[in-house]
Amino acid sequence: MMKMLDGRVLAERIRERVAEKTREFGHQPGLAIILVGDDPASHLYVQLKEKACEEVGFLFEKHVLPANTPTDQLVLLVKQLNARGDIHGILVQLPLPSQDEDAVIRTIHPAKDVDGFHPQNSSLAPPTVLGIMKLIESTGESITGKHACVVGSELFANPLQTFLAERGVETTRLDPSSPTLAEQTKNYDILITVVGKPGLITSPMIKPDAIVIDVGTTRVDDKTVGDVDPSVAEANTGWLTPVPGGVGPMTVAMLILNVLRAAHLQHDGA
Numbered sequence: 668m669m670k671m672l673d674g675r676v677l678a679e680r681i682r683e684r685v686a687e688k689t690r691e692f693g694h695q696p697g698l699a700i701i702l703v704g705d706d707p708a709s710h711l712y713v714q715l716k717e718k719a720c721e722e723v724g725f726l727f728e729k730h731v732l733p734a735n736t737p738t739d740q741l742v743l744l745v746k747q748l749n750a751r752g753d754i755h756g757i758l759v760q761l762p763l764p765s766q767d768e769d770a771v772i773r774t775i776h777p778a779k780d781v782d783g784f785h786p787q788n789s790s791l792a793p794p795t796v797l798g799i800m801k802l803i804e805s806t807g808e809s810i811t812g813k814h815a816c817v818v819g820s821e822l823f824a825n826p827l828q829t830f831l832a833e834r835g836v837e838t839t840r841l842d843p844s845s846p847t848l849a850e851q852t853k854n855y856d857i858l859i860t861v862v863g864k865p866g867l868i869t870s871p872m873i874k875p876d877a878i879v880i881d882v883g884t885t886r887v888d889d890k891t892v893g894d895v896d897p898s899v900a901e902a903n904t905g906w907l908t909p910v911p912g913g914v915g916p917m918t919v920a921m922l923i924l925n926v927l928r929a930a931h932l933q934h935d936g937a
Contacts, residue, residue, distance in 0.1 A: 689725070699758070704763070705734060737766070777790070815836050818852065836857065
């Protein structure tokens, strides 16, 4: 059987550490989230982030706007938040219904881009990537010299390749629509999938003792499921993140850690 990487337990430890460091810091970090439209999943994700901020003592602001809000209005709101000293992190909940996501994200000051999406942001990495790295580290396995694959888009694979390379891991991106995907994935020590296609990764596609990180989330019959087929857990050996309860909680935990880092950087810079 595969060993489960419990993201909830690890995330709780990180939140406790952030709360402790926040008290030592002496200044209240602030996060503002812009939420556009009525997508239930987006509203749920924002609720989880709000709860985490409350737990660690952050200032939290939620700006909920109609789905038809013009892009220039979102840009103006971001500029207003950029100018505020009590807001250290700004997050635009994606995807947006129809607005120009690029234009809105690029308006966020790089020092306040706690999602790590701004092209000029060199201080804060995407929380999901940070969460994945923490989960891999939690296995206690030495990953230097191992080979990893990311099944998903270049946008997601690129920052992961950078972080894994720093730890001596060579990473390859695999196209989820490739007809030879099943033959390719079983050659890698670390398999990270972020597609949103239930059952995409099956038991024969996984190398023995591999670390499997399932980032894909899809709602099926009122349940959240990942890209990895449920039978994998019993049929294979190695490590696996559950869905839910794996990468999701870690992403939220690393987001609030980014907000604390941003607050430190802005305060020290001032």
